Amino acid sequence: MYGKAFAPEYQGELGAALGVNSSYEEVLATASRARAEAGTALERARAGLAVAEANRRLGRVAAAGDAWRDSYRSGRSAGDAGAMAWALWSGGTLARQCGTLPLARRLLTHAVALADHGGDRLAHGYALAGLAETGRIQGDYAAVAELHEQLLAQAREHGEARHTVWAMSGIAQMHRNTGEYDKALELFEESARIAEEGDDARGRAWSLRGIADVLSVRGETERALALLSEAEAVCRRMDLASALAYNHKMRGNVLYRAGRYAEARDTYTLSLGEFRAMEEPRGEALSRLGLAKSRARLGHDLDETLAELAVLEKEFARIGLRHAGAMVSAFRTELTARSAPGTPAPRCDATTPRSPAVPARS
Numbered sequence: 001m002y003g004k005a006f007a008p009e010y011q012g013e014l015g016a017a018l019g020v021n022s023s024y025e026e027v028l029a030t031a032s033r034a035r036a037e038a039g040t041a042l043e044r045a046r047a048g049l050a051v052a053e054a055n056r057r058l059g060r061v062a063a064a065g066d067a068w069r070d071s072y073r074s075g076r077s078a079g080d081a082g083a084m085a086w087a088l089w090s091g092g093t094l095a096r097q098c099g100t101l102p103l104a105r106r107l108l109t110h111a112v113a114l115a116d117h118g119g120d121r122l123a124h125g126y127a128l129a130g131l132a133e134t135g136r137i138q139g140d141y142a143a144v145a146e147l148h149e150q151l152l153a154q155a156r157e158h159g160e161a162r163h164t165v166w167a168m169s170g171i172a173q174m175h176r177n178t179g180e181y182d183k184a185l186e187l188f189e190e191s192a193r194i195a196e197e198g199d200d201a202r203g204r205a206w207s208l209r210g211i212a213d214v215l216s217v218r219g220e221t222e223r224a225l226a227l228l229s230e231a232e233a234v235c236r237r238m239d240l241a242s243a244l245a246y247n248h249k250m251r252g253n254v255l256y257r258a259g260r261y262a263e264a265r266d267t268y269t270l271s272l273g274e275f276r277a278m279e280e281p282r283g284e285a286l287s288r289l290g291l292a293k294s295r296a297r298l299g300h301d302l303d304e305t306l307a308e309l310a311v312l313e314k315e316f317a318r319i320g321l322r323h324a325g326a327m328v329s330a331f332r333t334e335l336t337a338r339s340a341p342g343t344p345a346p347r348c349d350a351t352t353p354r355s356p357a358v359p360a361r362s
Contacts (some may be wrong), residue, residue, distance in 0.1 A: 005162040005200035008122045009047040009053050009086065018050070020162060021201045024239040028054035029338065040333060047085040056097065059241035059278025064094050081118030089127045096134050099281040099319040104134050116273035124279035125154060129166060139284075139322030140172045150172070161198025165191045169207050176214055177323055185214045203233040209250050212215045216254040224254045245283055252290045257296075265294040266290045285315045286324060293331055302339055306332065 007020040010027070014034055018027055031050035038044035048071030055064035065194035068090040075083030092107035111127035129151055135144035152167035172187035192207035194200075208231040212224035228251050248271040255264035268291040275283035289312050296305045309332050318326040 004196040005203065007162070007194070008048050008126070009090070011086075012043060014046065014050050021199065021238065023237065024054045024057045028058065041074045041078035042080055042083060045071045045078060045087065047071075048074055049083075049086050049090055052087070052094070056090070056094050057240055057242060059245075059274075059280065061098060061279045063192060065091070068094065081114045082120035082123055085115035085118060085120055085123040085127060088114065089123060089130060092130050092134075093125070096130070096137065097280060097282070101134055101138060101320045105131065108134065125163065129163070133170060134179065135176060138320045139177070139326075141178070145171070157202055161194055162200050162203055165195045165198070165200060165203035165207065168194070169203075170212055172210055175208075176210070176217075181214050181217060185211065188214065195333060201234050202238060202240060202243070205231040205240070205247075209247055212249060212254065214258050219258075221254060221258040225251065227305075228254065233263055241274070241278055242280060242283070245271050245278070245280070248274065249283065249287050249290065252287070252294070256290060259297075261294045261297040261307065265291060265298065268294060281315070282319055282321065285312055285319065285321075288312055289324065289331075290327065295330075296335060302335060305335065309335075 005020045006016075007018065007022075010018040010031075010197055011126055012034075013033060027050055031047050031054060035047035035051055038047055045305035048067050052064050052067035052071055055061075055067055068087050069089070072084055072087035075081075088107045088111035090113060090317055092104045095101070095107060106126050108130040112124060112131070115121075115124035115127055128147065132144045132151060134145040135141075136148070148167055148171050152164065152171065155163035155167055168187050168191040172184045172191065175181075175187065176184035188207050188210035192204050192211060195204035195207055208227045212227040212231075214229070216224040228247055232244065232247050234240070235247055248267055252264045252267035252271060255261075255267060268287050270286060272287035272291060273279075275287055288308070291307045292305055292312070296302075296354075309328050313325060313328045316322075316328060
């Protein structure tokens with residue numbers, strides 16, 4: 001049995017004023033006032049954490065970076081290891097969002113140690129979850145699958161709906177990326193139900209995106225697009241800039257698999273602009289890959305496409321995205337084989353789906 005979802009990153013008086021479904025503009029305004037009026041270092045640390053998270057979700061990278069560092073310094077002044085751990089969790093999550101995965105691992109590892117020292121169970125769990133998600137994004141499933149399962153068991157034990165949804169959808173993503181679509185769909189659907197029962201709109205939006213992804217692979221294009229539209233409405237209502245951009249990129253994936261290449265091209269162009277505006281290189285690179293593939297299907301120059309793929313391959317290697325790097329290699333092989341004399345062009349429609357560039361949550 002799960003309770004209603006809550007947001008442990010809103011602490012002190014902010015915990016009563018804000019909820020898991022508060023829009024991030026509201027969070028930013030409320031937390032900024034609280035930080036300006038803070039009477040103690042601990043109060044400033046807690047308010048700074050909420051400011052950092054709101055800015056991160058809104059795609060304001062520089063402001064998020066300043067805020068989590070200020071929160072950490074305030075937590076250190078207060079001598080509160082838990083507050084310091086939460087600040088490092090926020091900083092590590094921001095680093096992952098920006099594609100700086102080695103830095104993300106360092107910050108999150110320190111967050112785990114501080115949370116353990118301070119006896120903050122939730123900060124400890126969230127920091128471990130951050131490490132697990134970092135490994136999953138890189139495609140290192142063998143290293144983090146067990147950790148995901150452990151975190152899911154802990155979340156279930158404590159009845160934490162939001163963390164259960166996170167762990168379950170992460171496990172589902174790994175099943176999806178390894179071709180176990182039935183299991184992935186089962187887990188995404190269960191996480192969507194738990195999110196709805198727990199009143200976790202954001203968690204439900206991410207779960208719907210996962211369901212849409214698997215349905216699209218199976219050729220259920222219109223149903224997938226409808227689910228993405230439902231999730232998009234949540235993203236807009238809560239000012240989830242990063243989640244909205246990933247939603248649009250997934251819509252591009254769905255359209256691409258359906259052979260609707262011109263629509264896919266336009267949608268990838270939209271998500272690319274959104275990721276660039278928020279300085280999120282991981283999402284930008286994934287959108288560029290989708291855009292290159294769509295243009296290639298529409299007859300774009302082969303040499304130019306191959307040059308773009310070479311650039312993207314280096315970018316994915318720099319970030320550490322193994323799954324995306326493998327997709328670049330596979331598409332290059334397909335293009336060069338197709339260009340060989342006497343080779344018929346391969347079909348690409350709903351009955352012969354391609355592996356998409358699949359992001360993790362922000």
